[in-house]
Amino acid sequence: MESLENFFRTLLEEAGRRAMSYFLRTTHEIKRDGSPVTAADKAVQEYLVAAIMRKFPQDGIIAEEDEVLRSPRQGSRYWTIDPIDGTVSFMAGMASWGIAVGLIEESVPVAGFIYLPATKDLFYSTGTQVWRNSHPRLLTTDRSLHRNTILLTHARPHQRYTLRKSFPGRVLCLGTASAHLSLVATGGAHVVLIGHDKVWDLAPGYAMLSVNGGVLRYLDGTDCDLSVLLDGRSAPLPMLGGPASLVEETLSHLDYWAIPNVVV
Incomplete structure (x- = not known):
């Protein structure tokens, strides 16, 4: 077979x-x-x-x-x-x-x-x-942020967040949520910031991230739950993915404004 x-x-x-x-x-x-x-x-x-x-x-x-x-x-x-x-x-x-x-x-x-x-x-x-x-491939073995940390983000972070100057790493955008997730899951990047994406953007990379011990968490700290997205709706909040320690530390450098009706 x-x-x-x-x-x-x-x-x-x-x-x-x-x-x-x-x-x-x-x-x-x-x-x-x-x-x-x-x-x-x-x-x-x-x-x-x-x-x-x-x-x-x-x-x-x-x-x-x-x-x-x-x-x-x-x-x-x-x-x-x-x-x-x-x-x-x-x-x-x-x-x-x-x-x-x-x-x-x-x-x-x-x-x-x-x-x-x-x-x-x-x-x-x-x-x-x-x-x-x-x-x-595995997740990065880094457990704290540093000057060469790579944060991958969606295309309009300036419309929803303030990333404080205290964040020590680099910020890149490739314009593809699934590629961002797969790069973090395989250790090419460290953390991913995802907007109000849909289940087809999230599921493939989320599966890889989970197998390698990573997390995908909404900015309120709860885990991303795909069961509520199976009807094709957008995720209720943006989310961070990667090793749990890096996700938690990145969140401490990020201020999120809940602005409605902004395409991400």
């Missing part, structure tokens, strides 16, 4: 080839929520939904475009699909966009696959280890 790893490696590589056929040569529309969508988003999602439904006909699916939500026919498993996470980066010709698929069971993220076609990087976990391509 084909392993989950091999199935999704093949699936995402083909999805990546399809996405790359639109790269630097596509137009976009604006969705009701104000975010852009391209023909690549729609084509890749159609391909992934069809393939996953054939392979796992009893499972549910939650996909970003056109609000696809199919409840499980049996059991509690949902596959989440973000066909192009980082559509703005994709449109800008940057390499940091990705294709993200997650598996949620009993409201817990248990597997995740994130493929960056422009760099051919595959981050994944099926529940026991976390891999970047063919190499097993």
